[in-house]
Amino acid sequence: MFFYLLSLIMLSRLYSLFRDEAITLFKLVIMMAIQLFFLMFINLTFELFVLMVILFSIGLIELFIEKKSARLNLIRFILFLILIIISLFFSRGAGLTFNNWCLSLAQDTFREFNPEMNISISGLHLIIILTGIFFLLNEANFFIRFIFEISGKIPVTKTNEPDKTELNAGRIIGILERLIIFFFVTVGQFAAVGFVIAAKSIVRYRELENRNFAEYVLIGTLLSSLLAILTGFAAARLLS
Numbered sequence: 001m002f003f004y005l006l007s008l009i010m011l012s013r014l015y016s017l018f019r020d021e022a023i024t025l026f027k028l029v030i031m032m033a034i035q036l037f038f039l040m041f042i043n044l045t046f047e048l049f050v051l052m053v054i055l056f057s058i059g060l061i062e063l064f065i066e067k068k069s070a071r072l073n074l075i076r077f078i079l080f081l082i083l084i085i086i087s088l089f090f091s092r093g094a095g096l097t098f099n100n101w102c103l104s105l106a107q108d109t110f111r112e113f114n115p116e117m118n119i120s121i122s123g124l125h126l127i128i129i130l131t132g133i134f135f136l137l138n139e140a141n142f143f144i145r146f147i148f149e150i151s152g153k154i155p156v157t158k159t160n161e162p163d164k165t166e167l168n169a170g171r172i173i174g175i176l177e178r179l180i181i182f183f184f185v186t187v188g189q190f191a192a193v194g195f196v197i198a199a200k201s202i203v204r205y206r207e208l209e210n211r212n213f214a215e216y217v218l219i220g221t222l223l224s225s226l227l228a229i230l231t232g233f234a235a236a237r238l239l240s
Contacts, residue, residue, distance in 0.1 A: 001042075001098075002091035003127040008038035009055070009083050010134035013076075018138060020164070022066035028059050040099070047094035054086060073145040080139050125239055129186075132235045136178040140227045141171055147223060153216045170220055177221070178228035185232025186239070197225055 012034035016027040023031075035055055042048055058079060065075055090096055148154045154167070177196060184192040 001096050002087050003124070003131045004038075004041075004098075005051075005087040005091055005096075006084060007127060007131045007134055008035055009087065010080075010131070010137075010139060011038070013080075014134065014138050020072065020167070022072060023063055025063065028063050032056060032059055043097050043099045045094075045096070047090065048096060051086075051090050051094070051096075058083065058086075071146070071149070073142045073149065077139070077142040077146060080142065128235055128238050132182055132186075132231045133179065136182055136228055136231055137175055140178060140224070140231075141174060143227070144174065144220060144223045147219065148216070151219065153212065153219055170216075174220060174224045178224050178231075181225055181228035182232045182235070185229055186236045188236070193225070193229065197221060 012031040015034070016023055016031040032055070036052070039048065039052060062075070062079055066072055069075055154163075180196050181193050184190070184196070
């Protein structure tokens with residue numbers, strides 16, 4: 001249940017918080033709708049209603065704070081840590097259980113597309129893998145961006161403004177890098193991780209002549225790789 005709650009929260013935040021702009025009311029509504037949809041797979045109890053209220057309240061708090069603060073990445077990462085605690089509390093202490101009717105309906109819907117399909121929607125292994133993937137897709141980026149901000153290594157344009165083109169490119173490259181490393185670590189192919197990091201360095205070799213840019217790439221690569229490796233190790237341990 002912990003991994004399920006955390007996965008649905010991260011999935012909803014993936015759409016709403018992928019950009020560097022503050023969350024809007026429209027995106028908040030979409031985020032809440034995604035969360036409510038996946039919460040339908042849990043039996044309706046008073047505790048579930050309390051969880052819904054808490055998630056909605058956190059969304060409103062985030063909407064208010066992000067409009068007032070320039071440290072979006074720090075706020076988002078702190079709220080993510082709070083959401084981890086909430087997910088852990090409700091999975092351990094609230095006694096939430098999956099709704100078997102909804103799960104069966106979802107399984108039947110999948111099997112309509114392929115009668116041979118054998119899927120366990122609530123399978124622990126699947127949820128663990130998805131939790132790791134969702135974390136590396138977006139939540140890890142908040143922490144990395146915050147480190148960039150406090151270290152002053154954000155790439156800038158000639159007018160000394162943050163280079164959004166480079167930052168967005170770095171975001172996409174970082175996502176691919178983390179997912180590949182995560183896959184290699186979970187299957188025990190640790191030597192391949194070095195090749196991924198080396199390949200990235202070779203591609204950006206000429207750009208590394210600029211010291212500030214080289215430090216930006218180095219910090220981003222090391223943090224991104226470290227988070228992916230730790231997440232992969234955690235997933236592998238839980239899957240074993």
